[in-house]
Amino acid sequence: MPGDLTSLYRARTAREKGTVEKDWGGRCSVALVYPNAYHLGMSNLGFQVVYGLLNDRPDTVAERVFLPEGQEMSLHLRRGTPLFSLESRRPLRDFDLIAFSLSFENDYPNILKILEMGRIRLLERERREAPPFVMAGGVTTFLNPEPLAPFMDFFLLGEAEANLNEFMDRFTTADSVSADKEEFKLFLARNISSLYVPSLYRVRYRRDGTIGSCRPLKAGVPEKVRSAVSRPGEFAAGPVACSTLTTPDTEFGDRVLIELGRGCGRSCRFCAAGYVYRPPRIHEESRLLSAVGAALEGCPQVGLLSAAVTDIPGIERIASAIVQRGNRFSVSSLRADSLTEGLLVSLREAGQKTIAIAPEAGSERLRRTINKHLSREQIHEAVTRIADTGDFSIRLYFLVGLPTETDDDIGAIVDMLKSMKHHMVKSSAGRGSIGQIRLSVNCFVPKPFTPFQWFPMASVSSLKQKQRRLKKALSREGGVKVSFDLPKWAYVQTLLAMGDRRTGDMLLKAHQLGGNWWKAFPHMEINPDFFVHRPRGIDERLPWDVIDHGIDKAYLAKEYKLALKERESEICLVGECTRCGVCAGIEH
Numbered sequence: 001m002p003g004d005l006t007s008l009y010r011a012r013t014a015r016e017k018g019t020v021e022k023d024w025g026g027r028c029s030v031a032l033v034y035p036n037a038y039h040l041g042m043s044n045l046g047f048q049v050v051y052g053l054l055n056d057r058p059d060t061v062a063e064r065v066f067l068p069e070g071q072e073m074s075l076h077l078r079r080g081t082p083l084f085s086l087e088s089r090r091p092l093r094d095f096d097l098i099a100f101s102l103s104f105e106n107d108y109p110n111i112l113k114i115l116e117m118g119r120i121r122l123l124e125r126e127r128r129e130a131p132p133f134v135m136a137g138g139v140t141t142f143l144n145p146e147p148l149a150p151f152m153d154f155f156l157l158g159e160a161e162a163n164l165n166e167f168m169d170r171f172t173t174a175d176s177v178s179a180d181k182e183e184f185k186l187f188l189a190r191n192i193s194s195l196y197v198p199s200l201y202r203v204r205y206r207r208d209g210t211i212g213s214c215r216p217l218k219a220g221v222p223e224k225v226r227s228a229v230s231r232p233g234e235f236a237a238g239p240v241a242c243s244t245l246t247t248p249d250t251e252f253g254d255r256v257l258i259e260l261g262r263g264c265g266r267s268c269r270f271c272a273a274g275y276v277y278r279p280p281r282i283h284e285e286s287r288l289l290s291a292v293g294a295a296l297e298g299c300p301q302v303g304l305l306s307a308a309v310t311d312i313p314g315i316e317r318i319a320s321a322i323v324q325r326g327n328r329f330s331v332s333s334l335r336a337d338s339l340t341e342g343l344l345v346s347l348r349e350a351g352q353k354t355i356a357i358a359p360e361a362g363s364e365r366l367r368r369t370i371n372k373h374l375s376r377e378q379i380h381e382a383v384t385r386i387a388d389t390g391d392f393s394i395r396l397y398f399l400v401g402l403p404t405e406t407d408d409d410i411g412a413i414v415d416m417l418k419s420m421k422h423h424m425v426k427s428s429a430g431r432g433s434i435g436q437i438r439l440s441v442n443c444f445v446p447k448p449f450t451p452f453q454w455f456p457m458a459s460v461s462s463l464k465q466k467q468r469r470l471k472k473a474l475s476r477e478g479g480v481k482v483s484f485d486l487p488k489w490a491y492v493q494t495l496l497a498m499g500d501r502r503t504g505d506m507l508l509k510a511h512q513l514g515g516n517w518w519k520a521f522p523h524m525e526i527n528p529d530f531f532v533h534r535p536r537g538i539d540e541r542l543p544w545d546v547i548d549h550g551i552d553k554a555y556l557a558k559e560y561k562l563a564l565k566e567r568e569s570e571i572c573l574v575g576e577c578t579r580c581g582v583c584a585g586i587e588h
């Protein structure tokens with residue numbers, strides 16, 4: 001192995017705390033792959049949790065693999081060195097199992113790069129004779145695994161705490177390495193309810209290009225694969241997920257990440273996390289306080305994570321306890337309607353400079369359509385409270401291209417900004433300083449298992465035009481900064497989020513053409529707009545209908561129709577309602 005690469009990899013692990021280095025003898029070896037750069041993968045709590053769960057098993061050794069960048073990448077390419085793991089620096093192909101942890105669709109092209117750099121055949125059908133097995137898990141796989149179906153032996157769908165040990169028990173006790181690969185996959189599909197083996201299903205298409213059917217090819221393989229979820233009672237009393245590996249080489253280098261709760265009961269109609277992580281679950285306050293205390297023994301800061309941090313009961317007390325010990329904390333985005341002065345004071349004491357809130361849409365009408373449950377008054381009250389408490393900058397998240405959006409809705413974003421600035425100036429009067437307003441404007445990308453799964457993505461040209469309009473209107477406002485994502489990448493993200501197995505062919509072609517999607521599209525039999533810009537029929541079979549999250553499709557359709565009527569619906573009332581079907585199907 002080339003010396004320079006070895007020392008680069010060694011230098012990485014030398015800067016880490018919490019690295020697990022195990023002897024391979026007699027253990028099942030898992031290459032846990034994050035398909036992007038090290039500093040991004042190491043900031044991902046889910047990836048770290050899986051690393052911990054695997055290495056907690058005496059029969060398993062898990063080592064990490066990332067997409068090399070910079071000097072590492074050029075050394076790999078120049079010398080033709082196969083990709084290897086961080087801990088023992090063994091080549092990818094030496095492992096029994098290669099497991100991808102996926103959080104973002106736009107990382108999919110990196111999966112193919114990593115397999116190629118590891119000298120692993122890309123297509124599942126070309127790997128049937130020999131190990132290793134290649135699998136994937138993570139939120140995008142339990143939204144829609146189909147675009148990756150041609151490349152994966154199987155997917156483990158759902159929350160790792162709920163199914164990873166069951167899977168590893170089967171994988172390690174059966175003689176997976178010497179067994180016939182196809183027989184072994186069949187065994188797994190028949191015995192693990194959350195394991196999806198795409199090669200065991202035949203998809204038939206109608207003349208119009210939509211899916212006619214998706215049926216198992218063998219007896220005992222389920223029609224629908226049940227995504228695994230931890231029960232609310234077990235979650236509340238169970239271990240709190242914390243990052244166990246720290247390094248200065250990540251965005252969150254100086255802090256331990258702690259998951260306060262999972263899922264969100266607010267039911268915003270565009271947000272996949274609000275549906276596939278149902279029911280919303282929260283840890284007991286005492287457990288959170290213990291987890292925070294333990295984390296602060298070894299690290300001066302914690303990052304508190306939840307879809308809605310302000311919805312966590314006791315969050316003010318937890319924040320205040322951290323500050324009173326002389327430590328610091330940061331939080332992910334906050335709900336404007338539940339942002340309290342107490343929490344803001346603690347954030348100020350903790351040195352947080354920016355408060356992020358997400359109105360998502362400028363007009364009351366569009367916020368009702370997306371089920372945001374956030375009024376203009378609540379937003380203004382939150383801005384006033386933020387400005388009254390300290391010199392915070394405010395980051396605001398908006399979406400453009402939302403279903404039913406009009407020019408007036410875009411104009412309403414500008415109006416909201418102006419009025420916010422006015423509130424901030426008024427509240428900060430006499431202090432002599434005023435925080436900045438930063439806008440992050442992203443394109444709406446439809447997602448599976450949401451009420452907006454039937455809507456298309458807006459055209460790239462209309463999104464660009466909306467972005468130009470906002471840029472022009474806001475460039476005249478001092479103290480306001482705006483950033484936009486690129487509509488062309490939102491197009492690719494929609495393709496990979498909403499596509500079926502045929503989008504896997506597009507992914508492969510784009511990979512063969514150096515990552516150029518626009519060169520790849522003309523080679524395809526089907527126009528990618530079919531997946532991106534086509535409104536889906538409410539009765540149409542969708543590629544992800546092979547997965548069962550316990551959510552009633554009729555409930556999602558009802559929410560879709562309420563959106564068209566600009567009407568909001570109730571938030572989750574766990575223990576009191578059975579509306580979407582999830583709570584009726586699980587033990588609490």
Ligand code: SF4
Nearest residue numbers: 572573574578580583
């Ligand atoms: S059944 Fe009700 S409380 Fe449970 S996840 Fe569905 S909407 Fe939320």
